[in-house]
Every structure is written in C-alpha cells, then in structure tokens.
Amino acid sequence: NYNIQQNAYRTVFPDADAFNDMDGFDSEKATEAAAAAGYADDTIENCVVAVDASGAELGYVISVTDPNSYGGDVTLSIGVTNDGTLNGYSITTINDTAGLGMKAKEPSFYEQYVGKNPTKFAVSKDGGDGEQIDALSGATITSRAVTGAVNAALGYYQNAFGQGGN
Numbered sequence: 001n002y003n004i005q006q007n008a009y010r011t012v013f014p015d016a017d018a019f020n021d022m023d024g025f026d027s028e029k030a031t032e033a034a035a036a037a038g039y040a041d042d043t044i045e046n047c048v049v050a051v052d053a054s055g056a057e058l059g060y061v062i063s064v065t066d067p068n069s070y071g072g073d074v075t076l077s078i079g080v081t082n083d084g085t086l087n088g089y090s091i092t093t094i095n096d097t098a099g100l101g102m103k104a105k106e107p108s109f110y111e112q113y114v115g116k117n118p119t120k121f122a123v124s125k126d127g128g129d130g131e132q133i134d135a136l137s138g139a140t141i142t143s144r145a146v147t148g149a150v151n152a153a154l155g156y157y158q159n160a161f162g163q164g165g166n
Helices: 002-012 027-036 101-105 140-161
Strands: 018-021 043-051 057-069 072-081 086-093 121-123 131-133
Touching: 002 057, 002 072, 002 086, 027 043, 027 140, 043 140, 057 086, 057 140, 072 140, 086 140, 101 140, 121 140
Parallel strands: 121 131
Antiparallel strands: 018 043, 043 057, 057 072, 072 086
C-alpha cells in the first residue's frame, strides 16, 4: 500500500522532502548484495533516495523482509544516511504476538538502533560481534528478526554504496 510505504519513509526520514525511486534498482541484485554481506535469509524489496527541498540526497530508505520472525515475515523500512548512520526503522508488516513481538514498534526498543553507525548489530544475549541490542522480553525471535532485517539493509547499503560502519 502506497500510503503505508510513504508514512514509513517519513517516519525514518522526517527531514526529507521527497522519496525518489532509485534508477535501476533491482530487488534480485540487491538481495544478492545482502546475501554477499552474510544475510541470505532476507529480501531487499526496495530502495528509495531521501532528498530535501533543494533536491540534495540525505540518504536512503531500504525496505527489507526477514522471514524468521515469530509470526512469519516482518517487513521494515530502514533509513540510512549518506554516512551509513541508521536513521531509524518503521515496521510495515508484522504478525507477531500482541504485547510481546509487537513491542518491536515501541521507541524503547527501536531507539537502540537509531543514530548508530555500526557495520552490524547483534542481540546481546546471543553474543556475537556488532552493536549490542537488548532483546524484547519474551520476544527474542522477533528481536533477532528485526536485527536481521536491519543488518541485511546495512549489508546491502555497504555493498551497494560502499560506506558505513565504524
């Protein structure tokens, strides 16, 4: 749905004036780029360019689906600025448990990702490299899926645009 998508874009890039389709975007090639970065489960659905009123590019909004959430697919729109900083994410599709996985939409969870410029994130209780994210209580699977989607978007971004990660 166009409106849901536009609202998601505005949520993750409130400073943007418009969201332009990226010339030659190819979901299959983008998904391969994410897989090459180590995120083979995820599908890069789309990528648009966030621009300000003058037409200057602020960054990108990458839409990605991870199939491993508790209720199946979770789809996020993820904002990444030109220097690879995560500007935020907005969940456009999720079928998880009310009060548990659905909390992935709440600021207390998603703000852990915002303003960070890592190569990748990791759910802290799983160990592993990356910027540590505290899992949602009772919804570790959802937390992993959201983190996976964010990582796939970052992997695609770093592969396609060659920047990001400290």
